[in-house]
Amino acid sequence: MTPTAIEKENKEIAKQYKELLKISYQTLTDDDKALIRHAFEIAVDAHKDQRRKSGEAYIFHPIAVAKIVASEIGLDAVSIASALLHDVVEDTDYTLDDIERMFGETVARIVDGLTKIAHLKKDMNISQQAENFRKMLLTLHDDVRVIIIKIADRYHNMLTLESMPEHKQVKMASETLYIYAPLAHRIGLYNIKTQLEDLSLKYTEPEVYNDILDKIEESTEEQQAYIDDFTGIIQDSLDKEGLNYHIKGRMKSIFSIRKKMKVQNVSFDQIYDKFAIRIIYRSDRANEKFLAWKIYSIVTDHFTPNPVRLRDWISSPKSTGYEALHITVMGPMGKWVEVQIRSERMHEIAEKGYAAHFKYKHGEQKEQGIEEWLNKLQEALENSNTNAVDFVEEFKLNLYSKEIFVFTPLGELKSMPKGATPLDFAFNIHTEVGMHTRGAKVNGKLVPLNTTLKSGDQVEIITSDQAKPNQNWLDYATTARARAKIKSSLREEKKVIANEGKEILRRKLKSQKITLNEDTINKMVMYFKLKTSLDLFYRVGVGAIDNQKIKDFTASYNNAFISFFKSKIRRSPVLENIDKDEITAKYDMLVFGKEEEKLDYTLSQCCNPIPGDPVFGFISVSEGIKVHKKNCPNAISLQSNYAYRIISAKWIDSSQEEFRAEIKLTGIDTVGLISEITEIISTHMNVNMQNLNFSTEGGTFTGRITVVVKNNNILQKLINNLMLISGIDKVSRV
Numbered sequence: 001m002t003p004t005a006i007e008k009e010n011k012e013i014a015k016q017y018k019e020l021l022k023i024s025y026q027t028l029t030d031d032d033k034a035l036i037r038h039a040f041e042i043a044v045d046a047h048k049d050q051r052r053k054s055g056e057a058y059i060f061h062p063i064a065v066a067k068i069v070a071s072e073i074g075l076d077a078v079s080i081a082s083a084l085l086h087d088v089v090e091d092t093d094y095t096l097d098d099i100e101r102m103f104g105e106t107v108a109r110i111v112d113g114l115t116k117i118a119h120l121k122k123d124m125n126i127s128q129q130a131e132n133f134r135k136m137l138l139t140l141h142d143d144v145r146v147i148i149i150k151i152a153d154r155y156h157n158m159l160t161l162e163s164m165p166e167h168k169q170v171k172m173a174s175e176t177l178y179i180y181a182p183l184a185h186r187i188g189l190y191n192i193k194t195q196l197e198d199l200s201l202k203y204t205e206p207e208v209y210n211d212i213l214d215k216i217e218e219s220t221e222e223q224q225a226y227i228d229d230f231t232g233i234i235q236d237s238l239d240k241e242g243l244n245y246h247i248k249g250r251m252k253s254i255f256s257i258r259k260k261m262k263v264q265n266v267s268f269d270q271i272y273d274k275f276a277i278r279i280i281y282r283s284d285r286a287n288e289k290f291l292a293w294k295i296y297s298i299v300t301d302h303f304t305p306n307p308v309r310l311r312d313w314i315s316s317p318k319s320t321g322y323e324a325l326h327i328t329v330m331g332p333m334g335k336w337v338e339v340q341i342r343s344e345r346m347h348e349i350a351e352k353g354y355a356a357h358f359k360y361k362h363g364e365q366k367e368q369g370i371e372e373w374l375n376k377l378q379e380a381l382e383n384s385n386t387n388a389v390d391f392v393e394e395f396k397l398n399l400y401s402k403e404i405f406v407f408t409p410l411g412e413l414k415s416m417p418k419g420a421t422p423l424d425f426a427f428n429i430h431t432e433v434g435m436h437t438r439g440a441k442v443n444g445k446l447v448p449l450n451t452t453l454k455s456g457d458q459v460e461i462i463t464s465d466q467a468k469p470n471q472n473w474l475d476y477a478t479t480a481r482a483r484a485k486i487k488s489s490l491r492e493e494k495k496v497i498a499n500e501g502k503e504i505l506r507r508k509l510k511s512q513k514i515t516l517n518e519d520t521i522n523k524m525v526m527y528f529k530l531k532t533s534l535d536l537f538y539r540v541g542v543g544a545i546d547n548q549k550i551k552d553f554t555a556s557y558n559n560a561f562i563s564f565f566k567s568k569i570r571r572s573p574v575l576e577n578i579d580k581d582e583i584t585a586k587y588d589m590l591v592f593g594k595e596e597e598k599l600d601y602t603l604s605q606c607c608n609p610i611p612g613d614p615v616f617g618f619i620s621v622s623e624g625i626k627v628h629k630k631n632c633p634n635a636i637s638l639q640s641n642y643a644y645r646i647i648s649a650k651w652i653d654s655s656q657e658e659f660r661a662e663i664k665l666t667g668i669d670t671v672g673l674i675s676e677i678t679e680i681i682s683t684h685m686n687v688n689m690q691n692l693n694f695s696t697e698g699g700t701f702t703g704r705i706t707v708v709v710k711n712n713n714i715l716q717k718l719i720n721n722l723m724l725i726s727g728i729d730k731v732s733r734v
Contacts, residue, residue: 009057013044016063020080023070032077035103036066039081042102046092054163061156062087068152072192072352079145082110086149089115113146114153147183154180155192158199173203188321191351197255205258212254215268223249223275229332230277237298238279243291245281252276273328276338283343289314292325295341303329306336314346316405316413321349404455416453419478423449426461427482434485438464450476466683468493471652498534501541508540508547512554520557527553543713590627592617592649601625601649607632617647660690661715662734665703668727669696674703680721681707687718704734 017040021033028036043062050058066083081103088094089111096115100108158176161169177200184193202209227249238245252260252274260271279299283291292314299305309328317323323346331337342350403415406425414428422440426433439462440447453459469489477483506516514520521533528545530536539545592599601617607629609615614630618638627649628635638646665677674694681687691706709715715733722731 013057013059013063016060016067020063020067020070023067028077035077035081036084039084039103039107042094043084043088046088046094050091052160052163054160058087058091061160064156064159065149065152068155068192069149072152072155072189078106078110079149082107082114082145083149083152085111086114086153110145110149114149148187148189151180151184151187151189151192151196155196158196161199161203169203173200176200177204188349189352190322194253194255198253201255201258208258209254212257212268216251216254216257216274219274223251226332226335227277230337233332234298234302237301238295241294241298243281243295245279245295247277247279250276250278272336273338276340278340278342278347280342280344280347285345288343288345292341292343296325296327299327299329299339299341303331303337305329309338316415318403318415322346323349404453406453406455407458409458409460411458417479420453421450421476421478422447422453422459422461423473423476424479424482425453425459426463427477427479427485429461431485433461433463434482435469435489436463436465436467438462438467449473494534494538497541498537499541501537501539505537505540505550508550509554512551514554514557523557524553527556542710544710546713589652590615590649591652592625592647594648596650596652599625601627604628604632606634611651613651615649615651617649618642619645619647659710660706660708662691663705663707663719663722663731664734665701665705665722665728665731667701667729669699669701670727673701673725673727676725677703677705677722680725681705681718685714685718685721687714 021028021036040063044059047058047062052058052061062084065086066080069079069083085099085103085107089096089099096108096112099111154176157172161172164172176196181193181196181200184190184196198209227247231247257268257271257274260266261268264271279295281291281295306328309326311324311326313322313324313326323342325341326338327341328336328338404418404420405413405415406420407413408429414425416424416428420428422442423434423437426437426440437449440449440451441460441462442451442453442457444458444460469486471490473486474483474490477486502516509516509520521536525531525533525536528536528539528549530539536545540550589598590601591597592601599617602623602625603609604618604626609627609629609632615627616630616635617625617627620626625647628638667673678689678692681689688708689705690708691704693705694701694703707715707718709718719731719733722728
């Protein structure tokens with residue numbers, strides 16, 4: 001570069017830096033300014049020899065990210081300094097120790113979090129991407145500012161994506177839609193979230209993006225004229241009330257217009273609610289609510305509201321901190337218009353999310369707010385044992401889900417994701433309440449645990465010390481927190497049963513003169529076509545592998561031992577002859593649809609699913625149900641083009657499967673007999689009863705009980721125990 005060009009560039013760097021300071025000048029102390037100045041100097045020095053793909057000096061990138069952090073999000077000096085330094089440890093000779101020495105522990109911790117994210121591999125398939133997303137979220141626990149600066153970093157990268165090669169543009173845009181837009185949404189950075197979505201669409205579907213953009217630009221004048229009409233009608237009434245306000249229109253984002261066009265299958269011109277009108281008023285905290293409803297009444301005096309489209313986020317703010325009153329009214333020329341009523345404080349929170357939310361809380365309150373939010377995220381991250389793609393899908397559900405508001409029995413308001421069930425509510429109150437849920441009442445009526453809650457429901461959880469999670473609960477719970485806790489409890493229970501099973505197996509093998517050691521265990525795992533020793537012990541514990549099966553194994557074990565001397569042993573003889581269908585049939589079963597029916601199916605050749613893979617069924621024309629992995633290369637096209645032919649499918653552990661059986665009892669009618677029977681079934685044997693029917697005649701009784709058991713052994717044991725009750729004459733399976 002020529003000296004003139006260098007001088008010009010240095011002037012531009014200084015100008016950008018001044019702009020950064022100007023943004024947050026009012027709120028910065030002298031110490032803050034010194035911290036930012038120092039960070040700027042170190043960043044300039046560290047990146048002095050680096051250039052971006054576009055050819056400009058690299059330092060422009062950290063300054064731009066710091067400007068986004070300061071203006072769009074309104075964070076503190078520590079965040080601005082960390083944003084300036086976010087690539088220093090990753091790309092230059094400075095170490096994390098240098099940063100800690102110069103800027104203190106907090107800045108170093110944030111920079112370290114950002115460096116960890118930068119180290120995640122860039123070229124990856126979806127499951128690696130999901131795994132890296134999880135790792136990235138785990139850095140949140142260190143400091144929420146890590147993720148906010150990362151979102152700002154990604155936002156600036158998206159703004160300057162033109163200089164990248166096309167395949168990288170598409171990759172980065174897809175990743176932004178997959179990860180960063182939902183995160184920005186959850187933190188309440190609606191402005192940035194909208195920008196990220198629009199910029200991603202610009203690279204993933206350029207023709208569509210440009211087409212909608214042109215149409216929006218064409219209709220700008222028309223839109224302004226409409227807003228002026230609307231404002232003209234209500235202006236006098238608002239002015240009479242002495243309100244300090246301004247009205248502006250906001251076009252829906254290109255991404256959301258595109259989404260509406262796809263969902264409703266309509267053209268741009270057929271979408272009626274392409275823009276919203278905002279009325280932003282000035283108010284102190286005491287009068288905020290009162291003025292919002294006053295403006296609401298003025299608007300609805302002039303325009304007829306759509307009664308089902310009122311959204312009151314002022315009485316019950318969203319969990320992102322968003323507050324506003326939304327109404328849809330019939331505006332001029334017979335068009336529906338969404339009107340958003342917000343105070344200036346609410347508007348800032350809507351634009352800048354959590355950072356602004358905390359600006360209005362001070363000291364301890366502020367810390368609590370950040371803590372509360374971090375804890376919510378941590379709950380979603382706690383269960384690190386699930387597969388990464390499932391984890392991300394579940395986490396995203398919680399990021400993007402719309403909210404409902406439900407009441408506790410004492411009238412306290414709780415916000416839950418849309419689609420939540422009483423079981424989710426129980427875990428939301430407290431893990432212990434969730435773990436011991438026996439039933440639930442919604443609005444005073446007893447309901448099943450998988451009932452979908454609606455806004456305004458009052459939910460009461462009935463608990464019992466005896467109650468504990470079972471496999472079905474995973475079908476009843478929708479929130480990440482509840483599912484994580486249930487899975488963890490089921491794993492623990494499986495371990496307890498497996499320990500008992502191990503001792504039973506040790507005794508049974510000992511009686512057959514076989515020692516339970518690693519070699520025997522491995523042979524048994526292979527013999528029963530299982531995956532792990534835990535599966536083996538668990539199946540013995542629940543009786544799925546009974547005495548007879550163990551005897552069959554010992555016979556084959558002894559034969560194998562004898563044949564060892566007769567011929568040269570082949571390596572892993574059992575595995576050689578097992579085909580996939582046999583493993584599928586013996587180890588795990590596939591069930592389909594909500595009813596979990598067993599249907600005939602074939603495993604698709606294109607992705608070869610094996611037991612345990614996340615799968616779905618596709619009803620083909622000539623070959624019945626074909627089972628594909630969820631991340632099969634053909635899955636997306638099948639799911640988008642033939643959604644009506646997709647059937648949900650899941651593997652179930654054959655030892656977890658439960659069967660219904662009916663028992664008939666006859667005998668002499670005595671006082672307390674029924675209570676003795678139910679005591680044995682429920683308390684001693686922990687078996688679930690679904691139906692109970694007793695009738696007496698002339699001093700004798702007949703009873704029918706429907707029970708749910710895991711296998712025939714447990715049923716037989718139950719029948720034997722019932723026979724021991726005094727007065728019972730006969731117990732049989734119907």
